[in-house]
Amino acid sequence: MTLNAFYRPRDWESQPPYLHPDYASTVLRSPKQDLVKIDQTLSEVTGPHFSADAIGPLHADLTTNAAVNGEPIGERIIVTGTVMDENGKPVPDTLIEIWQANACGRYIHEVDQHDAPLDPNFFGAGRCVTDADGRYRFVTVKPGAYPWKNHHNAWRPNHIHFSLFGPSFATRLVTQMYFPGDPLQPIDPIFNGVRDPEAQARMVADFSIDITEPEWALGYVWDIVLRGRDATPMES
Amino acid sequence: MPGQTPSQTVGPFFAYALTPELYGRQGIAGNVMAGDDTQGDVIRVEGRVIDGDGQPVPDALVEVWQANAAGRYRHADDPRDDVPVDGTFTGFGRSGTDADGRFWFETVKPGRVPGRGNAPQAPHINVAVFARGMLTHAYTRIYFADEQEANAIDPVLNTVDEARRGTLIGDARPVHGRTVYCFDIRLQGDGETVFFDV
Numbered sequence: 001m002t003l004n005a006f007y008r009p010r011d012w013e014s015q016p017p018y019l020h021p022d023y024a025s026t027v028l029r030s031p032k033q034d035l036v037k038i039d040q041t042l043s044e045v046t047g048p049h050f051s052a053d054a055i056g057p058l059h060a061d062l063t064t065n066a067a068v069n070g071e072p073i074g075e076r077i078i079v080t081g082t083v084m085d086e087n088g089k090p091v092p093d094t095l096i097e098i099w100q101a102n103a104c105g106r107y108i109h110e111v112d113q114h115d116a117p118l119d120p121n122f123f124g125a126g127r128c129v130t131d132a133d134g135r136y137r138f139v140t141v142k143p144g145a146y147p148w149k150n151h152h153n154a155w156r157p158n159h160i161h162f163s164l165f166g167p168s169f170a171t172r173l174v175t176q177m178y179f180p181g182d183p184l185q186p187i188d189p190i191f192n193g194v195r196d197p198e199a200q201a202r203m204v205a206d207f208s209i210d211i212t213e214p215e216w217a218l219g220y221v222w223d224i225v226l227r228g229r230d231a232t233p234m235e236s
Numbered sequence: 237m238p239g240q241t242p243s244q245t246v247g248p249f250f251a252y253a254l255t256p257e258l259y260g261r262q263g264i265a266g267n268v269m270a271g272d273d274t275q276g277d278v279i280r281v282e283g284r285v286i287d288g289d290g291q292p293v294p295d296a297l298v299e300v301w302q303a304n305a306a307g308r309y310r311h312a313d314d315p316r317d318d319v320p321v322d323g324t325f326t327g328f329g330r331s332g333t334d335a336d337g338r339f340w341f342e343t344v345k346p347g348r349v350p351g352r353g354n355a356p357q358a359p360h361i362n363v364a365v366f367a368r369g370m371l372t373h374a375y376t377r378i379y380f381a382d383e384q385e386a387n388a389i390d391p392v393l394n395t396v397d398e399a400r401r402g403t404l405i406g407d408a409r410p411v412h413g414r415t416v417y418c419f420d421i422r423l424q425g426d427g428e429t430v431f432f433d434v
Contacts, residue, residue: 010240028369035432084238
């Protein structure tokens, strides 16, 4: 049986470790044993696929996908970019799910007790499938910063959660997109769970005046890089 | 060559987006993976996610990916046209954990799929675990205690120290004519689950 090429390993210079004590919740939730390296098989190079048909057209617009009696409060933004692999090849037709706090820094999640208002017109979740060129586009409002209990006076920088599948179970990625120039980033234990400054920078979107639409919304561009295949097909 | 985008934690607030049924919304996948017409033996897989203090992890997300009962993955890169696809079965499931750290899936027992060099792998379910406090997800596999012969020659199980191999095997017990497999995921400490670098 000939399989398409296997995926390059997770790059542990770019990826955060399990244990990062500054982020207190990692202390009891990080494996202490080394990961066991295994050869990829069909089980790892395959993965779920979700068609665009299964996702309503409004899902990518968070300013309308839960509107009850108006638009959500906040700074309207466009977040767009290309999903590609490490070889620079676009990843088309792959599901992206996002979720975020509202403009006040409050999630609709029932566990979020931050003393900031919910917005009746904002649910804070959306999804889309990348197009043939690997591109995606969301419309939303800029999420607010919010406090958390990690340490005294801890605040999360503005961020949007992203979940991606890519072509296989091995390419699965859950991450967060940050905004340029946010003073909370250098003191955020989650952001700094990634140690390499270049890798950190890959989590931060660029403001784009070209994507910005006049009289309507600010534009941000954020490209996402998933694990890529090694060059040559392998005999399994 | 562009560098990989780093992983970040799924955080505590993913449920309304990723497992949103309790919020009155349809998710992309749930934990009931087998329908009435799905081929194969319907099984239940259940367990708890447990932290290094032995406490339940009530805000984890468990994702599973598996072959169908015939041993075929529903994916373009599974090249074996002689093994049938089951149109009623995607092979993907998602479960959050409850206050006791419990997750469960209703699925079918996967068939065997070949590994490297066409060596047969024992039936298994691929797992990715996400949680607040995990900056990146952890991969593991669920094997089945009633597949002793297949397990004994499974190339991945045989990569693992014998002393830890049991953490990858779900105990089987019959409940109302179905087999329920219990598979706890211990993130740290005594009986720590084997996690893979894949």
